[in-house]
Amino acid sequence: MLFFELFVDHFPSFMDAMWQTVQITLFSLFFGLILGIVFGLMKVSRNKFLQSLSNAYIWIIRGTPLLVQIYFVYFGIPMATGMKLTEWQAGIITMSLNAGAYIAEIVRGGIESIDPGQMEAARSLGLPYNKSMAKVVLPQALRTMLPSLINQFIITLKDTSLLSVIGVRELTMNGKIITANNMETIRMWSIVAIYYLIVISILTIIANKVEEKVSKSKR
Numbered sequence: 175m176l177f178f179e180l181f182v183d184h185f186p187s188f189m190d191a192m193w194q195t196v197q198i199t200l201f202s203l204f205f206g207l208i209l210g211i212v213f214g215l216m217k218v219s220r221n222k223f224l225q226s227l228s229n230a231y232i233w234i235i236r237g238t239p240l241l242v243q244i245y246f247v248y249f250g251i252p253m254a255t256g257m258k259l260t261e262w263q264a265g266i267i268t269m270s271l272n273a274g275a276y277i278a279e280i281v282r283g284g285i286e287s288i289d290p291g292q293m294e295a296a297r298s299l300g301l302p303y304n305k306s307m308a309k310v311v312l313p314q315a316l317r318t319m320l321p322s323l324i325n326q327f328i329i330t331l332k333d334t335s336l337l338s339v340i341g342v343r344e345l346t347m348n349g350k351i352i353t354a355n356n357m358e359t360i361r362m363w364s365i366v367a368i369y370y371l372i373v374i375s376i377l378t379i380i381a382n383k384v385e386e387k388v389s390k391s392k393r
Contacts, residue, residue, distance in 0.1 A: 177361050181368075184352055188369055191348035196373065198262070200343065202269035206330070207323075209270060215307065217282045228278065235275035241336050244268045248340045256325025265337040273330050280322045284315035324381040328374055345369050370381040 188289070216228035248264035251257065258269070288311050296306035338347035349366035353359055 180358055180361050181365055184365070186363070187348055187352070188345065191343055191345045192369055192373055194342065195331065195334050195344040196377075198265055198269065198334050198337065201266045201328070202273055202330055202334075203327055205270035206268070206273030206277055209274025210281050213274065213278035214281025214285065217278060218285050232275045232278055235272055236279075240268070240272055240333055241339065241373075243272060244340060246338060247271075253263070261337070261340045261342045265334070265342050267296070269330060269333065269337075272333070273326060276326055276329075277323065280319050280326065281315070283322075285311055285317035287318045288314050297361060316326075320385045324378070324385060327381060328378065331374060331377065332370065 198302055213228045213231055216224040217232070219225060244264070247268045248259060248261070251264075252259055274336070285307075292310055292314065293306055296310040297303070301309065334342075334344050335346035337344055338350060341347065345366055353362045354364070
């Protein structure tokens with residue numbers, strides 16, 4: 175079968191798989207961003223217990239392969255708790271936890287890049303620590319964090335390919351299923367690569383536009 179014919183014939187299934195990939199990425203980054211901000215703030219807090227808790231979470235997630243984390247969540251949690259997880263739920267939980275640890279380090283680095291005098295000035299004006307962090311430090315840190323957050327966005331999208339091991343029909347799993355049926359290995363994986371390049375390129379352009387607007391608004 176010609177490359178173009180193969181591309182056209184399987185276009186609908188790849189559109190569905192791409193939508194699954196993008197959805198998982200967006201949900202994972204949404205929850206991962208919440209985890210990252212919480213644990214990032216914990217890491218720069220003055221509370222030693224919160225610092226230790228944040229360090230432990232980041233150490234465990236960053237110190238273990240994502241594939242192992244996927245297996246642990248999908249198989250380990252149901253065995254330990256009796257709670258059944260769908261492939262989609264397990265995928266989003268794992269990707270969120272994974273992204274959260276890396277975003278926490280991005281948040282920490284962004285906060286620490288801001289001159290400590292900014293916090294001191296806010297506190298001297300009578301603002302409590304939490305409001306000083308939310309109103310003064312974090313908005314400035316966002317400019318520093320944004321390129322790294324965009325990079326994490328792209329990494330998370332590509333990492334969704336590992337969810338094929340538990341049966342999530344994202345782009346990679348879709349390619350595996352079609353290849354098993356028609357044995358068009360080289361052509362099919364070339365098509366999968368093209369779809370990844372398309373979606374990542376589109377999202378990168380959008381993310382860069384957002385970064386550009388944020389940078390202009392801060393001038």
